[in-house]
Amino acid sequence: MPERSKRLDSIPPYLFAEISRVKAEAIASGADVIDLGIGDPDLPTPEPVVEALAKAAHNPATHRYDETPFGWVSFIEAAADWYGREFGVRVDPNGEVVQLIGSKEGLAHLAYAYLDPGDVAIVPNPGYTVYRVNSLMAGGEVHETPLLEENGFLPKLEDIPVEVARRAKLFYVCYPHNPTGAVATPEFYADLVRFCRDHDILLVNDMAYATVSYEGFRNPTVLQVPGGKEVSIEFHSLSKMFNMTGWRLGFALGNRDAVATLAKFKSNIDSKQFPAIAEAGAEALRNVDNSASLAVYQKRRDYLCDGLNAIGWPVRKPKATFYVWARVPVQGMSSAEFCKSLLERAHVLTIPGTGYGTQGEGYLRMSLTLMGDREGERFQEAVRRIQASGLLG
Ligand SMILES: Cc1ncc(COP(=O)(O)O)c(C=O)c1O
Numbered sequence: 001m002p003e004r005s006k007r008l009d010s011i012p013p014y015l016f017a018e019i020s021r022v023k024a025e026a027i028a029s030g031a032d033v034i035d036l037g038i039g040d041p042d043l044p045t046p047e048p049v050v051e052a053l054a055k056a057a058h059n060p061a062t063h064r065y066d067e068t069p070f071g072w073v074s075f076i077e078a079a080a081d082w083y084g085r086e087f088g089v090r091v092d093p094n095g096e097v098v099q100l101i102g103s104k105e106g107l108a109h110l111a112y113a114y115l116d117p118g119d120v121a122i123v124p125n126p127g128y129t130v131y132r133v134n135s136l137m138a139g140g141e142v143h144e145t146p147l148l149e150e151n152g153f154l155p156k157l158e159d160i161p162v163e164v165a166r167r168a169k170l171f172y173v174c175y176p177h178n179p180t181g182a183v184a185t186p187e188f189y190a191d192l193v194r195f196c197r198d199h200d201i202l203l204v205n206d207m208a209y210a211t212v213s214y215e216g217f218r219n220p221t222v223l224q225v226p227g228g229k230e231v232s233i234e235f236h237s238l239s240k241m242f243n244m245t246g247w248r249l250g251f252a253l254g255n256r257d258a259v260a261t262l263a264k265f266k267s268n269i270d271s272k273q274f275p276a277i278a279e280a281g282a283e284a285l286r287n288v289d290n291s292a293s294l295a296v297y298q299k300r301r302d303y304l305c306d307g308l309n310a311i312g313w314p315v316r317k318p319k320a321t322f323y324v325w326a327r328v329p330v331q332g333m334s335s336a337e338f339c340k341s342l343l344e345r346a347h348v349l350t351i352p353g354t355g356y357g358t359q360g361e362g363y364l365r366m367s368l369t370l371m372g373d374r375e376g377e378r379f380q381e382a383v384r385r386i387q388a389s390g391l392l393g
Contacts, residue, residue: 010136012129016355018336022343034382035349036366039178039322041243042373043293049242052283056276065271070263071099071251072278078285079236079251086211089223091253096229098263101273103208103237103250106262108134110204110233110252111170113265115140120168124155126179126356126363128206131172143168146359153182157195165199174206176219179356179365180325181318183217189225196231202258203232208250211241211290213320214298223254233258240322242284243293248273249281296375297322300368303376307383312392322368325353329392335364338391345389348382 019037026033044050056062066072073093080093091097100106111134115121121135125144135142143164145155155173173192175184196203205222213219222228237250252262272278304324305317315326328338335352342348351367353360370378386392 007137007139010133012133016351019339019343019349019352022340023349026343026347031347033343033347033349034370034378034385036368036370036382037349037351038369039240039367040245040369041240041293041322042369042371043243043296045243045247046284046288046290048288049244049280049284053276053280056279057274059276059279062275062279064275066273066275066278069267070095070097070259071272072275072282074282075099075249075278075285076251078282079253082285083223083236083253086218087221087224089221089229091223091229092256095256096259097251097253098259098266099272099278100235100237100250100252100266101270102239102245102248103206103235103252104130105248105270106250106252106266107131107172107204107206107235109265109269110258110262111135111138111140113261114138114169114202118167120164121170121172122155122160122164122168122201123172124174124177125358126353126360127172128174128178129356131204131206132357135170140169141167144357144359147177147180147182148359153177153180154184154188157191160195165195165201168199168201170204171196171201172204172206174208176207176209176213176318176320178209178321179323179351179353179360180363181316181321181323182325183213183219183320186220186225189220189222189228193222193225193228193231197227201231202255203228205232205234205254207234208237209240209321210236212294212297212322214294214301215319217319219320229254231255233262238281238284242288242290244281244284247277247281249277297368300370300373300376300379303379304366304368304383307380308386311383311387313386324366324368325363326366328362328364335361339364341391342386342389345391346382346385348385 123131147153233254239245353363
């Protein structure tokens, strides 16, 4: 076999190997593991969306390539309308929106569409690893902005060296944030827009969790800020919004040049999805209310956070996302050590914060999506087991 491309050396080693080994061992010995690892909605896609797919699949017009430049027209129009309704900002379905095979695909390909050797992408640490890995694989360099708890997990723009800003082409941010659950303010976005405009950087705003929020909270968007559309492309996903992770459907919207650049790159890589999926996505965006799923996450969040606080592990309730980002509660233990002990002694699986970057040391992530849980009973059980494990002292 020929040697694989050097590009693949940018992919970090699999950090969860030890956790996976302990999990497999526990399951093999008959243990009932509560897996708070993956963030993937356990509730089904709403029935009207499945019905729309079935109906569209019977239409032979969907059996062919989608030859449009930006995406299946009813989907692109539904996305633009949804954005207007949800955030009060008009985007033009003719050129300011592009359909994606999930937002991960678009976030990754954007790096290849913009970065040449010597160009820099600014990425959050901790953060979704896709920004970093693909910027490196595309041949660019990466500057990591530390997201610290004392700054509300927002990057400090004044700490970014001028030399980095001069060479940067992309600035990835994500709020509501995976993994910390942090949210952003319009003032933060206004500063970011100014920073990106001053340094000629494309602001890449990942909003995969835009609608996963509680008690009426809505994270603002970058396009709501004056001048936002001049410097930004924003990524949205139907995955978490409508329990559709497996369907692979998302969209990006914002600056016309950035949308066209991404669409041009993609047109040489993929030929879009089965149009019936896009048709079902249009139905979801136009007519489906997924608040029942949010109510379930909220109940689980409350059982888990209230429960942990009550047994002496202080954790913050996220306003958005389905992640609880908690400090390691035992002095002198690393994130990986603590997660391993929790799995061994309580059979509760969590993800060490270092899986999301060096700044994740000292933290761990617990997901509120859990197959087999109905109304939070497994989260109550997780709290009971954590207390009984004696790990908290
Ligand atoms: C922050 C963030 N962005 C984007 C994605 C990608 O979602 P999808 O490709 O399913 O749209 C995820 C998935 O976990 C995520 O956590």
